[in-house]
Amino acid sequence: MAAASADIKQNLWAFGTRQVVYAAIGAALYGVFSWATNFLALPAAGNISLRPAVAIPMFFGIAFGPVVGFFSGLVGNILGDFLSGWGFFWNWSLGNGIMGLIPGLMAAAVVSFRHQGTIIKAIVYVVVAVVAGMLFASLTSIPIDGIDMTTALVGYFWPAALSNIINGVILVPILMVAYDSVINRSGR
Amino acid sequence: MLVAWKYKFRNSFIDTFDPRARWIVSFLVLASVLNFWDFRFIIFFFALSMLQVKLTKLTWEETKRAWTFIIVLVVFIVGINAFVFGRGGPALLGDIEPHVFWERVILLPFGWSWTLNLTAEKTAFAITQIVRMLTVASLFFIIPWTMDPSLYGVTFGGMGLPYRFAFAMDLAFRFVPTLARDFQVTLDAQKARGFEIERLDGGVVATIRKVAPLLVPVVMNAIIAGEDIVNAMDLRCFGLKERTWIGKLTYQTRDYVLIAFGITLLVVSLVLNHVFGLGEFWVPQWLIDLAG
Numbered sequence: 001m002a003a004a005s006a007d008i009k010q011n012l013w014a015f016g017t018r019q020v021v022y023a024a025i026g027a028a029l030y031g032v033f034s035w036a037t038n039f040l041a042l043p044a045a046g047n048i049s050l051r052p053a054v055a056i057p058m059f060f061g062i063a064f065g066p067v068v069g070f071f072s073g074l075v076g077n078i079l080g081d082f083l084s085g086w087g088f089f090w091n092w093s094l095g096n097g098i099m100g101l102i103p104g105l106m107a108a109a110v111v112s113f114r115h116q117g118t119i120i121k122a123i124v125y126v127v128v129a130v131v132a133g134m135l136f137a138s139l140t141s142i143p144i145d146g147i148d149m150t151t152a153l154v155g156y157f158w159p160a161a162l163s164n165i166i167n168g169v170i171l172v173p174i175l176m177v178a179y180d181s182v183i184n185r186s187g188r
Numbered sequence: 189m190l191v192a193w194k195y196k197f198r199n200s201f202i203d204t205f206d207p208r209a210r211w212i213v214s215f216l217v218l219a220s221v222l223n224f225w226d227f228r229f230i231i232f233f234f235a236l237s238m239l240q241v242k243l244t245k246l247t248w249e250e251t252k253r254a255w256t257f258i259i260v261l262v263v264f265i266v267g268i269n270a271f272v273f274g275r276g277g278p279a280l281l282g283d284i285e286p287h288v289f290w291e292r293v294i295l296l297p298f299g300w301s302w303t304l305n306l307t308a309e310k311t312a313f314a315i316t317q318i319v320r321m322l323t324v325a326s327l328f329f330i331i332p333w334t335m336d337p338s339l340y341g342v343t344f345g346g347m348g349l350p351y352r353f354a355f356a357m358d359l360a361f362r363f364v365p366t367l368a369r370d371f372q373v374t375l376d377a378q379k380a381r382g383f384e385i386e387r388l389d390g391g392v393v394a395t396i397r398k399v400a401p402l403l404v405p406v407v408m409n410a411i412i413a414g415e416d417i418v419n420a421m422d423l424r425c426f427g428l429k430e431r432t433w434i435g436k437l438t439y440q441t442r443d444y445v446l447i448a449f450g451i452t453l454l455v456v457s458l459v460l461n462h463v464f465g466l467g468e469f470w471v472p473q474w475l476i477d478l479a480g
Binding site for chain 2: 016031052163182
């Protein structure tokens with residue numbers, strides 16, 4: 001797994017065998033967890049549910065690079081919606097992809113996943129990623145759904161962003177610390 | 189935990205088309221409908237979208253959850269929002285002289301007041317918006333039930349997506365049952381240790397933190413297992429050259445006809461909207477007359 005970090009440092013945007021596999025795993029995990037945690041759906045939040053699983057594409061972005069993060073978010077959201085029977089909402093899936101891509105931009109700078117500075121940096125990236133991703137999804141709903149800016153921001157963006165930020169800020173650091181232990185123990 | 193894809197072969201008219209042609213046409217129709225705010229045009233696209241749903245042979249039992257979700261979202265969130273507050277659309281309602289059905293001034297604290305009214309314009313807008321959203325949603329929501337998940341890789345590969353991305357997509361669909369099983373095993377193991385997932389209470393933050401004992405082992409196990417898959421693929425020289433797919437898709441004449449129909453629809457929509465200026469927001473005269 002140390003090889004993974006070396007790959008990313010060489011080329012942040014690489015998509016080799018390792019990235020193909022982890023992108024697929026990240027997407028499948030996101031899909032399964034989104035589906036499994038659907039019972040946590042928040043009331044009065046429209047089409048947005050409380051999904052702890054959103055931490056997965058963000059974490060995969062940080063661990064394996066922006067392309068893996070993007071793919072995990074995009075395809076994972078599609079899988080989750082497919083499994084749950086919600087249908088297909090391409091702009092929200094793209095928004096989820098952005099949520100995985102932006103934290104991935106710090107992948108090359110990760111020294112240790114347990115390092116306090118790295119974790120704080122990851123939290124900042126997570127917040128920026130959620131804002132960018134959900135803003136994209138909400139704003140693209142304006143021409144598609146014919147809603148206005150207020151509805152897009154208050155009805156769509158705010159509940160989704162708030163929920164995802166809380167999920168990401170809590171769970172991404174936990175996953176990073178756990179991953180650090182896995183790297184240290186694996187000896188690969 | 190049993191993971192079941194929604195797809196099954198129904199031998200419907202829609203099943204006879206190449207999935208690539210269906211994706212292309214769905215986006216062409218989406219691009220077409222976005223040109224219009226005139227109910228008379230939108231109803232045509234709505235009929236088209238409903239015809240597609242009908243041709244899939246999907247039953248109400250299969251799709252009632254998705255329909256309920258879409259209808260609740262559209263009618264209650266957007267429809268009523270537009271109906272009561274008149275929000276939405278390309279700043280349409282602000283420029284139009286309102287024809288009021290009903291009006292009430294609600295007095296608020298600190299001397300403020302809020303005028304709530306229903307107008308012919310808001311009514312027309314709400315109905316138009318509801319039908320427009322239903323049209324767009326029903327264009328795509330049928331996909332999980334009507335497209336074979338095992339063909340997603342070859343479908344997107346055939347639409348120009350780079351081979352590795354298409355392969356990753358195919359792989360993701362294949363991993364789902366395995367990871368769902370791992371999820372169930374971990375859930376059972378944690379329950380045996382006293383983890384009470386059914387009691388996910390104590391506020392949002394506490395709820396999320398309590399998911400960690402479930403999330404962390406499943407994710408870490410998947411990552412460790414992934415290392416073996418990477419090695420196996422490297423040993424088989426994955427990525428040295430583009431490989432073929434087990435499933436093969438071939439465009440038939442009907443697929444070309446379908447794509448041509450989609451392109452024609454988009455071109456006509458663009459011409460009607462941008463050349464002839466048709467398709468702008470429309471309020472029926474009878475609705476205006478009704479308001480007096």
